[in-house]
Amino acid sequence: MGTAWKVLPCLAAFMLAACSPGGPGHTHAPAHDTAHAAMSDTLDRPIQVHPVHHSALVLEWNGLTIAVDPHAGAERFAAYPPPDLVLITDIHGDHLDSTTLLAMKLEHARILAPKAVMDLLPARLQAITDPIANGERTELKGVRVEALPMYNLPERPDAYHPKGRGNGYVLTLGNGTVYISGDTQGIPEMRALRGIDIAFICMNLPYTMTVDEAADAVLAFKPRIVYPYHYRGTEGLSDVARFKQLVNAGDPSIEVRLEDWYR
Ligand SMILES: [Zn+2]
Numbered sequence: 001m002g003t004a005w006k007v008l009p010c011l012a013a014f015m016l017a018a019c020s021p022g023g024p025g026h027t028h029a030p031a032h033d034t035a036h037a038a039m040s041d042t043l044d045r046p047i048q049v050h051p052v053h054h055s056a057l058v059l060e061w062n063g064l065t066i067a068v069d070p071h072a073g074a075e076r077f078a079a080y081p082p083p084d085l086v087l088i089t090d091i092h093g094d095h096l097d098s099t100t101l102l103a104m105k106l107e108h109a110r111i112l113a114p115k116a117v118m119d120l121l122p123a124r125l126q127a128i129t130d131p132i133a134n135g136e137r138t139e140l141k142g143v144r145v146e147a148l149p150m151y152n153l154p155e156r157p158d159a160y161h162p163k164g165r166g167n168g169y170v171l172t173l174g175n176g177t178v179y180i181s182g183d184t185q186g187i188p189e190m191r192a193l194r195g196i197d198i199a200f201i202c203m204n205l206p207y208t209m210t211v212d213e214a215a216d217a218v219l220a221f222k223p224r225i226v227y228p229y230h231y232r233g234t235e236g237l238s239d240v241a242r243f244k245q246l247v248n249a250g251d252p253s254i255e256v257r258l259e260d261w262y263r
Pocket of ligand 1: 055095183
């Protein structure tokens with residue numbers, strides 16, 4: 001692929017804790033992946049990426065653990081260090097799952113979520129949650145977070161995802177930037193992004209984007225690495241291999257990482 005980035009297998013000692021099995025009852029072996037500037041060293045610290053399930057992922061950076069949209073069972077997260085930061089994008093069960101959240105180790109965590117999500121959380125979780133709206137920025141534990149809109153086009157009040165309710169997120173981790181799309185179409189706010197190192201892009205029907213729309217949006221903002229995620233809908237699994245083909249036909253320098261998000 002001619003890229004300066006490469007996937008490192010989980011060998012380095014500092015990763016071993018995150019890579020060891022979660023103990024008895026752990027049924028979802030974590031995927032291992034590291035966005036690491038192995039050759040050009042453009043990242044001051046590696047960002048370790050763990051695809052978990054559908055929209056759920058874990059990032060490890062600088063000794064911090066960030067969980068995004070944890071749902072579908074706390075056991076999926078048991079192999080990772082307890083999160084320092086939890087980001088929730090939207091109100092639907094594949095993003096907000098209070099049962100999973102209540103069963104996770106959140107003693108040291110803060111949750112960031114849109115107000116519509118916060119309103120649905122039980123009091124115990126609300127107590128550790130800060131609301132964040134589209135366009136707002138905050139910094140928690142050295143992680144800068146900006147909330148972006150996520151919505152369906154054309155805009156309609158009865159859309160699956162009306163503008164203003166949910167958040168996409170841009171995280172700044174040292175000199176690295178991560179974009180998490182949430183459930184959205186290829187909105188202008190996504191297309192206008194620049195300098196993104198790692199992007200997580202949804203594509204499922206009928207709720208978000210076709211693979212063609214997702215590829216077109218990605219080619220507009222050109223992240224260095226893109227993970228198709230959130231690609232199962234009532235119309236089945238989206239063709240992420242075709243997404244990769246379309247992206248690389250437009251720009252072979254974008255690294256498309258296909259992971260199994262539905263193990
Ligand atoms: Zn969703």
